[in-house]
Amino acid sequence: MIEKETILASLKTKQLGKNIFSFESIDSTNTYAKTLTKIEAPHGTIIIAEDQTSGRGRLQRNWVSQKGKNLLFSIILYPEFSIEKISLLPFVGSLAVADAIEKVTALSPTCKWPNDVLVNNKKICGMLLESSTASSTLGKIVFGIGVNVNQEEFDGNLRFKASSLKNESGVEINRVLLLQSILEELENRYEQLSHFPPQQLLNDWKMKALLFGKKITVLESEFSYAATAIDVDEDGSLLIEMEDGRKRNIFAGDVSLAYQ
Numbered sequence: 001m002i003e004k005e006t007i008l009a010s011l012k013t014k015q016l017g018k019n020i021f022s023f024e025s026i027d028s029t030n031t032y033a034k035t036l037t038k039i040e041a042p043h044g045t046i047i048i049a050e051d052q053t054s055g056r057g058r059l060q061r062n063w064v065s066q067k068g069k070n071l072l073f074s075i076i077l078y079p080e081f082s083i084e085k086i087s088l089l090p091f092v093g094s095l096a097v098a099d100a101i102e103k104v105t106a107l108s109p110t111c112k113w114p115n116d117v118l119v120n121n122k123k124i125c126g127m128l129l130e131s132s133t134a135s136s137t138l139g140k141i142v143f144g145i146g147v148n149v150n151q152e153e154f155d156g157n158l159r160f161k162a163s164s165l166k167n168e169s170g171v172e173i174n175r176v177l178l179l180q181s182i183l184e185e186l187e188n189r190y191e192q193l194s195h196f197p198p199q200q201l202l203n204d205w206k207m208k209a210l211l212f213g214k215k216i217t218v219l220e221s222e223f224s225y226a227a228t229a230i231d232v233d234e235d236g237s238l239l240i241e242m243e244d245g246r247k248r249n250i251f252a253g254d255v256s257l258a259y260q
């Protein structure tokens, strides 16, 4: 099990990860984190587990992960910035994870809108951001992150779409070093979003973006259609051009490369 003392030993953050709940097994770190926000656990508290019995993904999907191989954790955040910036948190997260992977491994990750991190076009990391306040106003955010680190086997269809850092680099990755690096990068990017206009953050994200200029399949509610990804706007929406030439912004949903 990843012990809190090991994480804390050389963690260079001010707040993120300074308060840790570590579990061998739990239903979902996000669900536990939501409960903790009710008792006002401090900003930056993390909940980490070796295994989740009901790991949750975006769009009501499951998140499946082999016990003891990966990183499964949630961070509690109480943002103090304006509500418009909340929609940019996925960019903070995916850029932080991509930068951390670049520092800890020899890999070159890319970011896929809205908040996936890929290596060699395969998904390595997914994020589930949930607001634990009834209204959608500012308040309590649970930021769940799952990174495939040392898992070697992926079941069924997943093996064509997902991979791990070990599979892509050929070497076992130190999970504690990676977690510390993610928390440090996340804290820096979070500060950047809090105190500065979002252009620099978005530009940095775009440097690692995978989709621009590419044919994609857009999945919005139950509809799916072909388009080309053009840009990400300052509100975090994806600008696409549909096959008839019309442009539109997508705020929620999922996209995949058309050849996949």
Ligand code: BTN
Residues within 6 Å of the ligand: 027, 028, 029, 030, 031, 052, 054, 055, 056, 057, 058, 059, 061, 063, 071, 072, 073, 074, 116, 125, 126, 127, 128, 144, 145, 146, 147
């Ligand atoms: C996705 O890509 O669909 C998002 C996956 C998010 C998975 C993480 S693992 C830790 C945290 N706890 C959960 O139940 N989900 C998130």
